[in-house]
Amino acid sequence: MTGSSTSYVNFSVRQNKAIERDRAFRALRALTSTNDDLDYVYVGLGSVWFVDFEIAHRELGIETMISIESDPVVFTRATYNKPYRTVEVIEGTSNEVLPTLLDDRPDLAERPWIVWLDYDKALDTVKVDELRYLIRRLPADSVLLVTFNAAPNRYAGPVDERREAFLELFGDAFPVEPFTTTGKYKDHALVMSALADGLNTLLHSHAGEAARPGGFVRAFDLRYQDGTPMVTAGGCLPSPERAAATSALVAAPGWQGLCPTPITTPPLTVRELQALRALMPCEPPPSRTSVQALGFDLEEDQIAAFAAHYASFPTFVQTAR
Amino acid sequence: MTITKANARPSKDFFVSMLTRDISLEDCILDLIDNSIDAAWKASGERPRTLVVDSALADYEVTIAMSEDAFTIEDNCTGITLDDAANYAFTFGRARGDDPDDYSVGVYGIGMKRAIFKLGSEIEIHSTYAEDDVLTAFKVPIDVPEWLRSDLDPADGSDFAPSWDFDIEEDDPSPHVGVRIHVSQLHPQTQALFGDESYERSLRRILARDYMLPLMRGLRIVLNGTLVEGSTVELKENESFAPMRVKYDDDGVEIEIVAGMLFQPPDDNEPDERKDTLSGWYVACNGRIMLAADRTALTGWGDLTPMWHRQYAGFIGFVFFSAENPLLLPMTTTKRNVDSSSAVYRRARSRMYEPTRAWIDYTNARKNDLQGLKQLETSTTGTSIANVPERPAVSLPTVTKKAATEPVANINYAVPRKQLRALAAAFGDKNMTYRDVGSQSFKYAYDELVDEEDS
DSSP states (O other), X not given: OTTXXXXXXXXXXXXXXXXXXXHHHHHXXXXXXXTTTOOOEEEEOOTTTOHHHHHHHHHHOOOEXXXXXXXXXXXXXXXXXXXXXXXXXXXXXXXXXXXXXXXXXXXXXXXXXXXXXXXXXXXXXXXXXXXXXXXXXXXXXXXXXXXXXXXXXXXXXXXXXXXHHXXXXXXXXXXXXXXXXXGGGGOHHHHHHXXXXXXXXXXXXXXXXXXXXTOOEEEEEEEEEXXXXXXXXXXXXXXXHHHHHHHHHHHSTTOOSBOSSOXXXXXXXXXXXXXXXXXXXXXXXXXXHHHHTTTSOOOHHHHHHHHHHGGGSOTTOSOOO | OOOOOOOOOOOHHIIIIIGGGGSOHHHHHHHHXXXXXXXXXXXXXXXXXXXXXXXXXXXXXXXXXXXXXXXEEEEOSOOOOHHHIIIIITSSSOOTTOOOOTTOSOOSSOHHHHHHHHHEEEEEEEEEEEETTEEEEEEEEEEHHHXXXXXXXXXXXXXXXXXXXXXXXXXXXXXXXXXXXXXXXXXXXXXXXXXXXXXXXHHHHHHHHHTHHHHHTTOEEEETTEEOOOOOOEEEESSSOBOEEEEEEETTEEEEEEEEESSOOOOTTOOSOOOOSSOEEEEXXXXXXXXXXXXXXXXXXXXXXXXXXXXXXXXEEEEEEEOXXXXXXXXXXXXXXXXXXXXXXXXXXXXXXXXXXXXHHHXXXXXXXXXXXXXXXXXXEEEEGGGOOOBSSOBOOOOOOOOOOOOOOOOOOOOOHHHHHHHHHHTTOTTOOHHHHHHHHHHHHHHHHOOGGGO
């Protein structure tokens, strides 16, 4: 992806990105272990780091993996860096490569896919068209995840043009109801939530329009912020016979793909992390006084965010940026 | 001499499976709302005859609740009387002797049945009505598969006379008069749409637009707990632009046409296209919008005038047909189109041509004085469609080609800067720009040397 930060930033050092990825893969693990008779294909934009490919292979046991890379230089590096023999790196943009895979590769087209398109940039009409195409064409029992930039100004600079920009992109799928004043289009948390909801509604609606057997089960809504607000949304495209079980799995309390609040843990040093982790699990979250008693301080919301996600907090992180 | 009879008996399955294919789910929901609104007009004693903002229907409310499990619509209008239910409301097609209500849109006698069959298969229709000032109620439960089964010939070949009737049962009255229709066991396609959040938003937009008139008159429509806000339309006006409004009668039908500028037409030099879902013609019959933002030959585009083109965006026109006898109106059974063969409609269409043509001519001529006209357009203010005064034609600026400007010559020469500064000081301002020194010099020499009459 030319110009994308994925080409030069290893996301494993962003703790909230790492938490989001951990939750997504825990959800995928629950799904793939339920459907252990299926032979999944993993398709992503692996860049040169292949962090998600490593997990897909180690944790989900997926062997057939395809990474798409549009930048010729990064493509060469990606081919050099691919972590496993069974990772295939294909040069091109995802909207060029995915149709050829679905049309020309019966070895892939007859198996369920887990597609994770980590766009890094904001959604636009080209990306939305690509997602619609995937909703129509992905094989039965596939999963589609999309990560995109949710900074409101990436959709329209002037605040009073944002409503129209979102409606242009999502149509009636965009939830305008929470935006009772124009000023609310500046609210990062509200816009992140609306974009996740809008995209999932659009995918659900398109699966209905396309009369996709089994429909679309909304399964991912993970919002996180290491600096730029980001959203991961998406869902499952079950076969009719697995639709009820998939809906039940996603609705179960342990499903990790849906998180009602943004993942915004604070950057922590190794010492702070070890000290805080020693207080976990703790419901309700530890008080500020008890953190101060450890010898340092955090805001109440930072403590709450840590308590909510400590199990996914990466241990190798020293600083976030 | 007649030998025997050919079986021409209608099939129930035709009504349940086939008629429902000709109409969309939202139009079925609108059919049910139409019935409530017809009852509201009747109860209020008011009529949907003109565009006005008032509270004529403020006492009436239609509540719709829809989910993947069930659909319910309830109103507080007059209710259906037992006599009407027994003899008219459930017949397939309007029964002889059952004339349509004055100024209603329910004409054909199929709307409610088609709508409920489209939605699902377990239906209950409840009505509470006032009889001698006492609230009385009944319900009509319909188990559609069971009702269809009674259409099958009995295996023993005995005389067969399928019953088309529905049972009417006693029920407890609601606290107020009105009708409640509850549909469960929704069909899969209905479930899929009701489970789609964007469908509710889309339906809300359609309700706001298509019931703009009754909503302007105070009716309340509540969809899934939230009030529907009626669409508002403001036509642009100033000393150069003004919308038209004409009213006339034609063969028992009252017709009102309002048209004008909704927004500034696009500047063709701008490459990005504005998404425009509003421009075009709107046609309403007895207060219900049947056709919205139409840009097809139905309303004259591409037939009486050139085909619709982006250049014409910004034009909006409304035609309101109202009649005591709704059979005179140019309605179709789906109420999502107009009957273009109707003579009343064809005559109205020729009147609609005039503002359309005026707008086309204006946008064609606009490029001759684009900047000046854009300024005029932006200096307009909006007038609510209900407040547009009667005016026989739209007012638009008369565009005249700019007078050809006199040919000019540019002078460009270099002089020593010191001399220029000295001349500037002599003109009274040593900081004068080079350009102004040049202009002043030319003017000085011209005034001194040229006789005006020779120039």
